[in-house]
Amino acid sequence: MALLYTLKKQVLEANKQLEKYGLVTFTWGNVSAVDRDEGIMVIKPSGIPYEELKIEQLVVMSLDGERIEGELNPSSDTPTHLYLYNNFPKIGGITHTHSIWATSFAQAKRPIMALGTTHADYFRGEIPCTRTLTNEEIEKEYEQNTGKIIVELFNNLDENELPGVLVANHGPFSWGKDAFSSVKNAKILETIAEMAYRTYVLNDNVKGINDFLINKHFLRKHGANKYYGQNDE
Amino acid sequence: MALLYTLKKQVLEANKQLEKYGLVTFTWGNVSAVDRDEGIMVIKPSGIPYEELKIEQLVVMSLDGERIEGELNPSSDTPTHLYLYNNFPKIGGITHTHSIWATSFAQAKRPIMALGTTHADYFRGEIPCTRTLTNEEIEKEYEQNTGKIIVELFNNLDENELPGVLVANHGPFSWGKDAFSSVKNAKILETIAEMAYRTYVLNDNVKGINDFLINKHFLRKHGANKYYGQNDE
Amino acid sequence: MALLYTLKKQVLEANKQLEKYGLVTFTWGNVSAVDRDEGIMVIKPSGIPYEELKIEQLVVMSLDGERIEGELNPSSDTPTHLYLYNNFPKIGGITHTHSIWATSFAQAKRPIMALGTTHADYFRGEIPCTRTLTNEEIEKEYEQNTGKIIVELFNNLDENELPGVLVANHGPFSWGKDAFSSVKNAKILETIAEMAYRTYVLNDNVKGINDFLINKHFLRKHGANKYYGQNDE
Amino acid sequence: MALLYTLKKQVLEANKQLEKYGLVTFTWGNVSAVDRDEGIMVIKPSGIPYEELKIEQLVVMSLDGERIEGELNPSSDTPTHLYLYNNFPKIGGITHTHSIWATSFAQAKRPIMALGTTHADYFRGEIPCTRTLTNEEIEKEYEQNTGKIIVELFNNLDENELPGVLVANHGPFSWGKDAFSSVKNAKILETIAEMAYRTYVLNDNVKGINDFLINKHFLRKHGANKYYGQNDE
Numbered sequence: 001m002a003l004l005y006t007l008k009k010q011v012l013e014a015n016k017q018l019e020k021y022g023l024v025t026f027t028w029g030n031v032s033a034v035d036r037d038e039g040i041m042v043i044k045p046s047g048i049p050y051e052e053l054k055i056e057q058l059v060v061m062s063l064d065g066e067r068i069e070g071e072l073n074p075s076s077d078t079p080t081h082l083y084l085y086n087n088f089p090k091i092g093g094i095t096h097t098h099s100i101w102a103t104s105f106a107q108a109k110r111p112i113m114a115l116g117t118t119h120a121d122y123f124r125g126e127i128p129c130t131r132t133l134t135n136e137e138i139e140k141e142y143e144q145n146t147g148k149i150i151v152e153l154f155n156n157l158d159e160n161e162l163p164g165v166l167v168a169n170h171g172p173f174s175w176g177k178d179a180f181s182s183v184k185n186a187k188i189l190e191t192i193a194e195m196a197y198r199t200y201v202l203n204d205n206v207k208g209i210n211d212f213l214i215n216k217h218f219l220r221k222h223g224a225n226k227y228y229g230q231n232d233e
Numbered sequence: 234m235a236l237l238y239t240l241k242k243q244v245l246e247a248n249k250q251l252e253k254y255g256l257v258t259f260t261w262g263n264v265s266a267v268d269r270d271e272g273i274m275v276i277k278p279s280g281i282p283y284e285e286l287k288i289e290q291l292v293v294m295s296l297d298g299e300r301i302e303g304e305l306n307p308s309s310d311t312p313t314h315l316y317l318y319n320n321f322p323k324i325g326g327i328t329h330t331h332s333i334w335a336t337s338f339a340q341a342k343r344p345i346m347a348l349g350t351t352h353a354d355y356f357r358g359e360i361p362c363t364r365t366l367t368n369e370e371i372e373k374e375y376e377q378n379t380g381k382i383i384v385e386l387f388n389n390l391d392e393n394e395l396p397g398v399l400v401a402n403h404g405p406f407s408w409g410k411d412a413f414s415s416v417k418n419a420k421i422l423e424t425i426a427e428m429a430y431r432t433y434v435l436n437d438n439v440k441g442i443n444d445f446l447i448n449k450h451f452l453r454k455h456g457a458n459k460y461y462g463q464n465d466e
Numbered sequence: 467m468a469l470l471y472t473l474k475k476q477v478l479e480a481n482k483q484l485e486k487y488g489l490v491t492f493t494w495g496n497v498s499a500v501d502r503d504e505g506i507m508v509i510k511p512s513g514i515p516y517e518e519l520k521i522e523q524l525v526v527m528s529l530d531g532e533r534i535e536g537e538l539n540p541s542s543d544t545p546t547h548l549y550l551y552n553n554f555p556k557i558g559g560i561t562h563t564h565s566i567w568a569t570s571f572a573q574a575k576r577p578i579m580a581l582g583t584t585h586a587d588y589f590r591g592e593i594p595c596t597r598t599l600t601n602e603e604i605e606k607e608y609e610q611n612t613g614k615i616i617v618e619l620f621n622n623l624d625e626n627e628l629p630g631v632l633v634a635n636h637g638p639f640s641w642g643k644d645a646f647s648s649v650k651n652a653k654i655l656e657t658i659a660e661m662a663y664r665t666y667v668l669n670d671n672v673k674g675i676n677d678f679l680i681n682k683h684f685l686r687k688h689g690a691n692k693y694y695g696q697n698d699e
Numbered sequence: 700m701a702l703l704y705t706l707k708k709q710v711l712e713a714n715k716q717l718e719k720y721g722l723v724t725f726t727w728g729n730v731s732a733v734d735r736d737e738g739i740m741v742i743k744p745s746g747i748p749y750e751e752l753k754i755e756q757l758v759v760m761s762l763d764g765e766r767i768e769g770e771l772n773p774s775s776d777t778p779t780h781l782y783l784y785n786n787f788p789k790i791g792g793i794t795h796t797h798s799i800w801a802t803s804f805a806q807a808k809r810p811i812m813a814l815g816t817t818h819a820d821y822f823r824g825e826i827p828c829t830r831t832l833t834n835e836e837i838e839k840e841y842e843q844n845t846g847k848i849i850v851e852l853f854n855n856l857d858e859n860e861l862p863g864v865l866v867a868n869h870g871p872f873s874w875g876k877d878a879f880s881s882v883k884n885a886k887i888l889e890t891i892a893e894m895a896y897r898t899y900v901l902n903d904n905v906k907g908i909n910d911f912l913i914n915k916h917f918l919r920k921h922g923a924n925k926y927y928g929q930n931d932e
Contacts, residue, residue: 025421025424028351076461098351103349104431108432108439110436116806117868117870118870135443138446138449169348170350171350184725187724188724188725194799197431198800198807199803199806202803202804202807202899203807203808203809206806216837228745229745229746230744230747230772258654259650259653280695280696281696306695309694331583333660336584337665338668340665340672341664342672371682372678372682402582402675433668491890492883512927512928538929542919566894570894570901571901573814573898574898574901574902574905576902636815663897663900663901
């Protein structure tokens, strides 16, 4: 239970970071985190403003979709979060927002090419955009199907090296080792999206950077031989 | 009278929200609310800065256009507000601004297509743009005629499912069940407009999302079977 | 002298408004005001940050260009201000900035068409852009020549109905009945420029609004029969 | 040592200015300064947030690349800073960021033309963009090679009159007589980049201003006969 309280505190704080980082309008975003040993996920309740959000309002769900704790309805995107936790075994936190830049790419159904080292520092390649859902997939289990088309897209991609995605016509999802990491990746995705947009306007024939430079930067920060930051990170 | 005081407090606070939400430059915006039982509307006085606005400065108008209370001139857009209340029987509050993004669409005379779920969560279809006024309509009863071309445009649309409009060459009007709801819709319209602009730049052949997805999202938030937010909303 | 102190206080406060309104980076802007009875102008000293600016640092110039009071050098744009006061007999204050949007139009040498009522509320027609200076005009009396090409451009325009201009390759100048009014017009010009830019991107064939609508809005706010704001304005 | 403490205080303060000026997301930027008499450079440690940064965490490096003081790893861009100090003999401070606008130009591999007097006030000509690095240059001594391609580019340019550069696919570096001056030039480069972007969108055939106007403005602020600002500057 002490662990659960810690997890809840992280989820609470991470949800509040969405406003601090300028990623949300009204309540258009939610963060969750998972405790895989307990088989549970903690997530924001639906429609509650971040500044009013209290720890006891957070909703605890089992990974097979039962509400375990909390009197409020969980975020309507809950089935998407659950599907991702159940299929991406190493992720610990998930963030979903309708942030302006990433959502604009999602609406344009345009992936975000790796155009510079800022991108390559955090995403080892293009940030992909899902296909659109069929009417049948929208009609029934819409939110779970949103998770499915993400996972489908990552069949040939590594979610641990590409910690985010654009859902066509909808917006971004990002993830990380915990709730904070998923919010940080949401902010990075948003910033990369803004710079990619500007780059496309300045040069509509721009090519992505090559794999050599992508790997150099990604591994400088994330590989076994990383040398960015301090040793204890 | 207790009711009138409550209405005034809401109109006061809602006008101040225009600055908080970044929707206004100087005094370029106004919010009103209606009490249909009393047949009156409360509206901001013309040209008074939001931070200086006091409850006793608000102007009370009858729905047929007589000033009932208040020593200041009401907003110059008052006849537009009145015309909308008289023709949209269920709306309770109206907001008009010259916010950057929505006004740019209005100046371009370009409706805002439903390009994503953010849009569909609040507007059940394209946000339309009125025709331009004729010289005769500008010459005489200009502000009332602005209301008329909005209502004309909604002959085949449902104002309760499309809580906002672009007035060509002018800017946005939005409405809702009360003053706060109309301001919220003004902020949503502005945000949707920004994302639509970005989307068009990223993909100039983008198509609007289909009715299936529009209905799914709109009804998820607004229909009889809505499941977004908490039950008491 | 009491009058001079009042004028200085206005110029001090108006210069500080440049930061509040987001019109300046570092010290890239200056405001002045004139006392035509005394034949003097008060202007910001060159290169002093706004937050540090003190009333005793302001520079008093005669309208024929002599420094009358103040130990600091006046703004390097001083000869432009003087030239405008000497040729636009009714203006009382002048603002010059390198604000982002208006400067971008000036760099593009593109006038700002009247695309909507926001524009027409304050500028009775297109905001023009000067020609570029010749090498001779740059070489000698550069700053005064900047004033000359503005005045040249207004030979067939009324500076009292178009309170601002774009200087090609440089940035905007605006004016008004006093220092505050010139800053207000600088902010309006900047906002109009941003909306015009967005409008052009959304519709590259957009036409300016017609004179009928321009006159309606301009005279609603500025004519003898104006009805915007309160009677005492 | 008193001198070193002063240098460290400047570097600390200058790094904190990166946030104040809106030039950084997370820890994506670093400032250094050099003491050429002592043959040392002070630089930010890698990955430490600006608001937490303390003077004792700064890293002191010799100009040939040895860590002299400090327990933390220096910024991963340290070899680039060192290479620049060793090849640009008059510069005293260096700033590197991933600021949005300048980075977008760097990603587009597009130099920033001198489009107006704002540019010419600080940069005597186009702000160039480096070539991309070869795979060999990325593989070994990547950060030092980043310095090399900058210096290579300045073979025929004067770094004292062009205090900044775009590194292709990466972002901007800027410099100045000390740490503060390099941050100021970073902010100016960022602002110029934003205005150049807007200008290109408004006029895709825009030409740079001529050398006559560039020299006039640059020398007005920086030449022996400069007359901008106060005499003691």
